[in-house]
Amino acid sequence: MLKYKIDHKSVVPLHVQVENLLREIINDPEYRNGKFLPNEVDLAKHLGISRNTLRQATNKLTYEGLLIRKKGVGTVVANKSVGTRLKNWLSFSQEMKALGITITNYELNISWVDADKELSNFFRIPLNKQILKLERLRGRPEGPFVFFISYFHPRVGLTGNEDFSQPLYEILEKKYATVAHLSKEEISAIAADDFLATKLRLKPGDPILKRKRFVFDPGSRPIEYNLGFYRADSFVYTVESERET
Amino acid sequence: MLKYKIDHKSVVPLHVQVENLLREIINDPEYRNGKFLPNEVDLAKHLGISRNTLRQATNKLTYEGLLIRKKGVGTVVANKSVGTRLKNWLSFSQEMKALGITITNYELNISWVDADKELSNFFRIPLNKQILKLERLRGRPEGPFVFFISYFHPRVGLTGNEDFSQPLYEILEKKYATVAHLSKEEISAIAADDFLATKLRLKPGDPILKRKRFVFDPGSRPIEYNLGFYRADSFVYTVESERET
DNA sequence: TACATTCATATGTATGAACAAAAATAATGG
DNA sequence: CCATTATTTTTGTTCATACATATGAATGTA
Numbered sequence: 449m450l451k452y453k454i455d456h457k458s459v460v461p462l463h464v465q466v467e468n469l470l471r472e473i474i475n476d477p478e479y480r481n482g483k484f485l486p487n488e489v490d491l492a493k494h495l496g497i498s499r500n501t502l503r504q505a506t507n508k509l510t511y512e513g514l515l516i517r518k519k520g521v522g523t524v525v526a527n528k529s530v531g532t533r534l535k536n537w538l539s540f541s542q543e544m545k546a547l548g549i550t551i552t553n554y555e556l557n558i559s560w561v562d563a564d565k566e567l568s569n570f571f572r573i574p575l576n577k578q579i580l581k582l583e584r585l586r587g588r589p590e591g592p593f594v595f596f597i598s599y600f601h602p603r604v605g606l607t608g609n610e611d612f613s614q615p616l617y618e619i620l621e622k623k624y625a626t627v628a629h630l631s632k633e634e635i636s637a638i639a640a641d642d643f644l645a646t647k648l649r650l651k652p653g654d655p656i657l658k659r660k661r662f663v664f665d666p667g668s669r670p671i672e673y674n675l676g677f678y679r680a681d682s683f684v685y686t687v688e689s690e691r692e693t
Numbered sequence: 694m695l696k697y698k699i700d701h702k703s704v705v706p707l708h709v710q711v712e713n714l715l716r717e718i719i720n721d722p723e724y725r726n727g728k729f730l731p732n733e734v735d736l737a738k739h740l741g742i743s744r745n746t747l748r749q750a751t752n753k754l755t756y757e758g759l760l761i762r763k764k765g766v767g768t769v770v771a772n773k774s775v776g777t778r779l780k781n782w783l784s785f786s787q788e789m790k791a792l793g794i795t796i797t798n799y800e801l802n803i804s805w806v807d808a809d810k811e812l813s814n815f816f817r818i819p820l821n822k823q824i825l826k827l828e829r830l831r832g833r834p835e836g837p838f839v840f841f842i843s844y845f846h847p848r849v850g851l852t853g854n855e856d857f858s859q860p861l862y863e864i865l866e867k868k869y870a871t872v873a874h875l876s877k878e879e880i881s882a883i884a885a886d887d888f889l890a891t892k893l894r895l896k897p898g899d900p901i902l903k904r905k906r907f908v909f910d911p912g913s914r915p916i917e918y919n920l921g922f923y924r925a926d927s928f929v930y931t932v933e934s935e936r937e938t
Numbered sequence: 939t940a941c942a943t944t945c946a947t948a949t950g951t952a953t954g955a956a957c958a959a960a961a962a963t964a965a966t967g968g
Numbered sequence: 969c970c971a972t973t974a975t976t977t978t979t980g981t982t983c984a985t986a987c988a989t990a991t992g993a994a995t996g997t998a
Contacts, residue, residue, distance in 0.1 A: 504981085518949075519991075521992080639898075639900045655882040655900040655925075656882060767978065
């Protein structure tokens, strides 16, 4: 069975020892190839610990996505190497919700503008063609922390009369059958100009995190061109990535 | 106290109900501003559930970083700033090479420093333990555009006498059998202080893109803690991500 | 054979209890 | 008044136990 042991005399909590032990098991090719772990009752007995303590460890690893448990079946090591586990793609509303942040909408401006060179190039449409522009100032109840400017490809059919208090990608999916699939982003730091400083209640020159986002549908057709200007003091962009092996 | 209730007759598991309930509490400005949650024993009693069940919920939220529990003190809502998670992994050298940029090394400082609270916490080592610190100023031939500060876990065995002109992750892999596997990053914008302004040849107050990078090995053990300060006018962080379906 | 039923197995949910350990607070002594 | 020592508070760890529920395999039946 399993040759690993744990030390009841150690100051290291049992569930931490078990967690470390399981991390080794996870690297074992046998388990990596889909072999089931011993069932909880047996494994706990074998390690000389209670099932609850064992589950403290597997809970954590399950949450981290390293183990997959299935009721009535068993527990296996998640096989991440096979190109799975692409991290989630979330809309702003979803992101905020996941963080437990209530969104307040401060401003909404809808207008039609002529495509400039960059937009014409990205959307692959003629110069000066009319494009829907959406400006939104959003943030926490205490104050706005992000100013968005979005442009949408005419193809998606937005009229400007939609209810933009709803999550944008839901509107696109449900009303316009447009699915956002791929996103390319560019993140940079800039100094606030007068316009942004006023919007975000900053002083001109204060640092701002700028996020440019290009959104494509499953057919790689451009959907949205989006600019986000975030107050530096309330926004951190986090990225988690694994190396391909 | 708390006006929320849970339903013992529901098919929704109690700990899930409690979890949802706590997610609402997390939005409550009062708790967001640092008010402690009721202690576990009282809260469980008030909700009519066992302390274990309550902890099932708080465990999850703690893993997610929404709650912070402290032994002997209490539980508070984490006042985290906003984020997103995505994919992609390259070393600095690789990144630059991919962009066709020749790297120039301007400065290299190697020193041993005491672990402060953050380092001790990340590396899971005692406070004041000696760790290797690497400071590097790098950029284009025309001038530096990034200042790096790296700290390495004692476990990897770096002596400080290595040839750091070579790609770092190659040194780690080939000489020290340490493989960087997972990277968590936090990107933010800051204003240059005097020190950074001098290094990067900027004026104090100029915007800087700050990248904090946590690097782990395949066993999720911490390897490196890295800070990068990039001139805003010459660095854009790009991310590409797909949505899961 | 095809379908439904039963049964064994594994994880999921929930409770109660006890003690450990860290931190804050109160009590004590100089 | 300050420093040290107890005490209290709060989360952390661990166990034993019971039943629920999903799954898959074995079994029975038309």
